[in-house]
Amino acid sequence: MKRILLHPERSLAAKLIIAIGVLMLLGSFIFWYTLLWKQERDLIAIAVRYGDSFIEFIRKSTHHGMLTFNRPLIQETLENVSIAEGVKRVRIFDHKGKVFFSSRREDIGNFVDRASITLLANPQKWNVYRSEEKDRRLMVIGEIPNEPSCYTAACHIHPKEQKILGFIEADLSLAVLDKAQFRQGLALIGYVFIFTIMTSLSLGIILYKLVSKPVSHLVYGMERVTSGDLDYSVPVKTEDEIGMLTATFNSMVKEIRSAREQQERWTQMLEEEVAKKTEEIRKTQAGLIQTEKLASLGRMAAGVAHEINNPLTGIVTFAHLMLKRVPPQGEDAEDLKVIIEQADRCSRIIKNLLTFARATPSERAEVSINDVLSKTIYMVKNQEKFHNIKFNINMEEARFITQGDATQFQQIFLNMLINAADAMNERGTITIATRRIIVDDKPFVEIEITDTGCGIPEEVMARLFEPFFTTKPVGKGTGLGLAVSHGIVRHYGGQILVKSTVGKGTSFFVRLPLMG
């Protein structure tokens, strides 16, 4: 309540009270004014009637005196009448305006002033004016008509033809009227004010109960909700507009709450997605770094390889020169041949390495995987190494066409078959399969080479495609086979995957993108 009084602009109730108060005051004043004005007119009318009857009374009172031509009697009548407080003056005058009788002796014999003459001309024969003594007066004029009793009287003052014998003028004070009216006016103002204040106060209290309090409950509820408490619901106490507002607000809060929960769920899902994607990116990055490492290793290797060719030329040349000088079948010749052989071996290693490091392909053509694979299998089946090995061939009936170099692919498959044979100690089963798969919405051909060999332990798995890494005894493997294969496959947009169980076997999966 205090708040309302201190900051009326912030309160509906205060505004309403003020507005109603002002309206009521205005209305009351208009009403009051109209009432009093009407009253004034009514009172004046009554006063006029009173004035007229007074004139009539004077007429009747002086009639006898006139008939008997008893002038002193007439004058006495007038003087007596004017004793009453309200009667200020009474006088009688003729057409010409000469005063014959007056309650004020000094008037007699004089002529009436302008006011009286003007009044004669006025059809309503009365006038209200304010006198020099500050009070309101009513001036009334009446005619004295000529009657038979008059013109047949003994005095013979007035002839028969004279219609009007004279005029009676009364000057009456309205002071009493005015005083009463004034008192009434004051009382009315007083009543109006009290009425307005009482009504305003009552309105104020009613409004407070009906509107301000429920609204402040609502505001409290809203504040609670804004500060985060979405479980709070404002109690609905009525069915009117405030009640509806409250109910609607409550359901809105429910909506917000469920939206908030939904949002939280979404956020969580998003976070999970982000975590997943981050992991993916991390893996891809790790893969890329690995590829980069291999690539730079390759480049370095290429540089080294080219360098080595020069001294190799020297070794080969001089060994040959010596060979020409020594006896052909002797020990020296044999030793020199060894030197030349080893130099050749160096050369082959380098060639292998350079193949691995090459950035540009030797040939980009359309290769039928099944054909290449079949050719490779045919090649090895006849080799001694594979005599005790069973082949399990499962190639899908399709022309798997990829982009690439047939020779290179053959190299890869050959390398893998040889690895498989070695892993099984040249006894076991090699399964070869080709199939169509989808990777990232794109069609690939997958070539599987599975052996029943010793399997690959975990610590070796990580280094499988490292250049120069080999588990074979010195002299038996260059450690380049898989590295080179990996490079080639990656170059054509594919991948090599490995699955292995120690003691049971290993599977290599070469995936290449299909054309068309």
Added chain:
Amino acid sequence: MKRILVIDDERIIRVSCERALIPEGYGVRSVSTGEEGLALIEKEPFDLILLDIKMPDMDGIEALKRIKERWPEMKVIMITGYGAVETAVKSLRLGAFNYIEKPFSPDTLLTAIKEALEVE
């Protein structure tokens, strides 16, 4: 006597060529840069040039161009590393007669030279 000029920045290559060719009756001169080679060809007659593809300063292709510009009939055999096929093919198009890959044996070298000199 047929005269052969070896242009290669590697000493061992120059020496190997000399030791392989001189006993077979060729006259051999060797220099380490393209510039020196060009200067020498101005002064002395040669039947064949052995030109290394990869050299600092003036590289093999550039030297080949300059030689062929000045002496269009000159026979040039390029010495390449393994896998530099594109460059080798390019040199052939620019007028080189043939190429041999490092490392080469004396026999390989001699065969290539004989082949080149037989053709007129």
